[in-house]
Amino acid sequence: MRAMLTRDTAINLAILALLVATAIAAHLLGEGFAVTLATKAAIFGLAGVGLNLALGYGGLISFGHAAFFGIGGYVTGILASHAAAGTPVATLPFTVMGSNEMLGIWPMAMLAAGLAALAIGALSLRTSGVYFIMVTLAFAQMLYYFAISWPRYGGEDGLSFYVRNSFPGLNTFAPIQYFAICAVLLAVALGFTAVVTQSRFGLALQAARQNDQRTVAVGIRPYAIRLMAFVLSGMIVGLAGSLYADLNRFVSPAMLSWHMSGEIMVFVILGGVGRLCGPVAGAAIFILLEHVLGGISDYWQALLGLLLLAIVLFAPGGLIGIVTGRGRHA
């Protein structure tokens, strides 16, 4: 067991090192596009790390995490567009001004995503199994239709903001500097996940996944623990959504769609469920596949589908599972 742990840790570190090395090498070679791809991988990896907290450690199969990704994105887009126009976002109950400071936007995005996760989680966690999957999916879809039918912030067309938000001391327009911001946040989220999953809370969460009744028998209320995990998970995904909006300087209902939920789930499963860096590896491989398969065929999603199918049917531990020769969930 001990040897396995170190092997997992080594692979985790190797994945992160590879991501950073790719970005730096691309930067030195002047390949701005490749730096942007690495940034996208880091952001999607962050979203996957967020979902993994609920899905991998908590066993909560949420098919609605695009809701939090999209909320993070919309908070960012709305604040940025109001800052550009110089108008307040809201005047009641108190005045909220727009902002183009990432340090101000991130907490707002995480707060909004967290509140949404609290509401959705409180309702969805009354159910379990297949119901939970469908209910989270349906609530995310509700926000999707809401975004489409609310013309004030672009409706179906989405919302563009032309200037990337700023971070003190950095030029966020330089691809490598924006990558650095995303990579550091990813590392922070990974550190946070590592600490949380080893805490009393994290152990209780994993106990509830493994055996609900025994958890109740030792005096832990799974509902509260799961709700907490769901909210934390939503907040991390909301932060990823904020970064993604800044990467593209654009948000649209597509960020809220169930395809997005499916993709975030794919990052997690492709890399390995319940493994610290699994989602990062999964997101990086997804981006790479998208790029490579997209170059081969216009119908690359069909190839991706077949590949996914093969992984689910024949390698249930995900790709890291193949490398470490161990099934899912330690």
Next chain:
Amino acid sequence: MLLAEQALNGLQYGMMLFLMAAGLTLVFGVMGLINLAHGSLYMTGAFACAVVAAATGSFWLGLAASLAAAAAAGALVEIAVIRRLYARDHLDQVLATFALILVFSEGTRWLFGSFPLYLKLPPSLSGAVLLPGGLHYPLFRLVIIGFGAAVALGLWWLITRTRLGIRIRAGEADREMIGALGVDIARLYTIVFALGAALAGLAGALVGTIQSVQVGMGEPVLILAFVVVVIGGIGSIKGAFIGALLVGMTDTLGKALLPDLFGQVLDASSANTVGASLASVLIYVLMAVVLILRPQGLFGARS
């Protein structure tokens, strides 16, 4: 008058949702499987109907083709992929069927292109009829209501009165036991899956005549069907029927009435915006209310 017309539209929409939800709930109930690719089977039915109807000039042949194609696609998918997933957890089922959606959608795009196809109604079904009370209503929408009602009756008869129905119910209750009693479970599951697929294909063909036939058409409907199944309760055909009518009515009447309702208190343009936004999420509010009161759905036995 407007209200009666909208109520009929809601009924028609509900019947269409029932065709989708019935297949989903059967597959959930009997096999414990969550099938995201159900919408792809709906799309298969619509495309089969459009292509065969265009080639032969007969809508009825197209309709038969939609049933056959969706059932065949369902059986094929069950044998090739789904049967490997029964013993797996829901996560694997979700991912594998999500992958199937990608394959189906892109495969269809490759075969038929991205442009929508249009289905023409046969003359005998087009036009409007005069209903008692002086309402002119499209005949074809009434036909869909009729199809939905007939399928509901047929399913009720199948499940409660036939040998296959007994086996399906036994499969829901205890799959090892019916296996031990000599029922070929693998074949039973393939039949149930193909039956659900055929219902989805029928819904796709019928809706394809009202809207257009295009890639991705199954996905919004799939999510509505999930809402129906959650409201009705997993595995319950009766729940699917009542849930579908509730969702169909709520959605249609909400979209028709809410903007006017808000017009009573707000000015016209903001009433339209608020009304339309609220109407688009109304069925999810309905689902939330049902979940708060009954987490297992209106007629669900197990959660």
